Amino acid sequence: MDFDLTEEQRLLQDSVARLLGNKYGFEQRKGYMKSADGWSREVWSQYAELGLLGLPFGEDEGGFGGGPVETLIVAEQIGRYITLEPWMSTVVIGGGFLRHGASQELRNELVPQVASGEMLLAFAQVERQSRYDLFDVATTAKKDGDGWVINGRKGYVVHGDSADRLIVTARTAGDRRERKGIGVFLVDAKGPGVERRGYRTVDGQRAAEVELSGARAVAVLGNPEDGLPLVDQVVDECIAALAGEAVGAMQAVHDMTIDYMKTRQQFGRPIGSFQALQHRAADMLVALEQSRSMSYFAAMSAAERNPVERRKAMAAVKVQIGRSARFVGQQSVQLHGGIAMTIEYAAGHYFKRLTVNDAMFGDADHYVRDLSETGGLVAAA
């Protein structure tokens, strides 16, 4: 057991922290948000230079050769600065599908493009009725010659508006809520039969509503008849990354809150001298530290080979992190008081991202139900 980072991991952490420290001041972030893409191409190219875009790919493929711990390290920094670039979508989710589901040929083609920053990917999974169920898929994929034709509508496709390729879940067989019969397809985002409407989300990120009408898949990822295990695996890896991101954001907003408590004066003394507020801050620290522990558990479990155990572990991660993110986010605003209600102040932006982070791929309530239905973590005896 060893929670220390290796020399290389520390270098990775330092280099990301340095880059974002320079490029992601709150005012700079506002500027990126207002730009056409809603994020910074300049920062993106620096991600590529640092190897962050090739992070999970093998060194033989031109990647960085990172595992779950490296992903956690980067995700935490991304959370600390609540960055806007499509790193989760392209590298964690897109990279996950390429690593676990793509043919060698497809990997040879796409991995270098992803690693160099030319290729942006987005995951088109959510549907009107699906809410958080990954297996609830109404979008269809029909065999047509040696290819697939896709019809349906996907919502909340994170970074779907700037993506070059969409990774689309679609039903190849069975009823809407059947676990079998789901395929994962790569679709050219600018190709025929794809209509995208981009929009900004409450956390300052970008997303798109995507209409697929007879769009042809450019490739199949994994088994088109039984792609759900692949989706689960990639989403679980993303949940581990989201845990790291949440911890980074919680740490940043907690620090901000403590600083404010030390400087803000009322009744002739700093508000941090009042015990009611001190105890709230202490409870936030408890939530933060428990979350940090859980993010390590997430990194450890991301590589778990038994999919049932892995899903359970990630459900537990979502519950703990989601509850903590809500508490820390809400209380940061509360302890700041009115100032955090203004859009000019950073705390509220962290609160909003933490709120969305909780809900991504299912919120804490969703996973409490899931985990409780599958027997929980401790066996009866």
Add this chain to the structure above:
Amino acid sequence: MDLRFTDEEIAFRQEVRDFIAKELPAETRERMVAGRSPTKQQVVDWQRKLNARGWAAPEWPKEAGGPGWTLAQRYIFREELQQAPAPSPLGFNINMCGPVIIEFGTEEQKRKYLPRMLNLDDWWCQGFSEPGAGSDLAGLKTRAVREGDHYVVNGQKTWTTLAQHADWIFLLVRTDPAAKKQEGISFLLCDMKTPGITVRPIITIEGGHEVNEVFFDDVKIPAENLVGEENRGWDCAKFLLGNERFGQARVGASRERIRRLKVIAQESMDGGRPLMEDPDFRRKVTEIEVELKALEMTVMRVIATESKRKDKKPDPATSVLKIKGTEIQQMCSELLMKAAGPYAWADGDPDEEDGSNEVDVAPDWAFGLAGVYFNWRKQSIYGGSNEIQRNIMAKAFLGL
């Protein structure tokens, strides 16, 4: 970063498990599974078995009679005892007074007391709290006046756990009333048979006799029973209180309680089906399991960082352990009581050695669960109340 136990540690866990399976008397285990405290004799017998194996004091250094384990081994050992469940080594001897003597005591004191502590030839109890000194421990008033080669002690201690079993008491006394409150305190060892000591039971809300008041009326304690320097007893007290960094997390104990809870909730019917099949109840159980998993990882972090650290400054994660550990245990006890339904309500002290009021009115698994629930409210009060823990966090870690 490698978050797994090593092969050696996994083998060690198995060794501990095998030892417990072979040596732990079934009666002791059954009593503890039922949620009761082991009897005095059961604790003594078990401590002696551990001592015979060289495992009586997991945290002590080898030269003092400990096994010389790493932090990870200590954690594994304690977790296995809690999960079995088996009695832990007696805390007053092994985790409180023993380490103080090892750190501050004379060679003579070490020779005299430590071997008897290990073998539980002497049962120790803790004389810290007083009616006027709870969270503000340094406000204690019990007075010790030096007269020749003795201290004469007058005053009252309270909440003295299991003083009724004790052969010896370690206590904080005021030796210099003129000094600032932390600076006039000394740490003394006292034979409970000394004339002038009166132990009076305090019966707690569930009806159990666990804690006591201890009165000192002109009690003569030999001056050689002073540990460390006169008026420097607060150093011993701080050392003692800060010594056990992850002892209060009790992850293994909570895991054992959740297992038990799932068994009981399977037997207990609700709405025509086992309670465990009720989604609301099941979710409450899941919420605790998740908190416990996070706590387990926090304990691991503390162990990993503590074993490398040179300075004695605690990790912020340590503060989480007391608060979360006790909250989780309290939630477990509450859900166990709720799971038992109306059968939880037969009154009686589950810890009474004769099993008072243990009439055949309820299924075995239900008896005493309400008592444990009521009793375990103490957990967030003792050992520095959870509010005191928050004060510490605010000052020490947040700088507020």
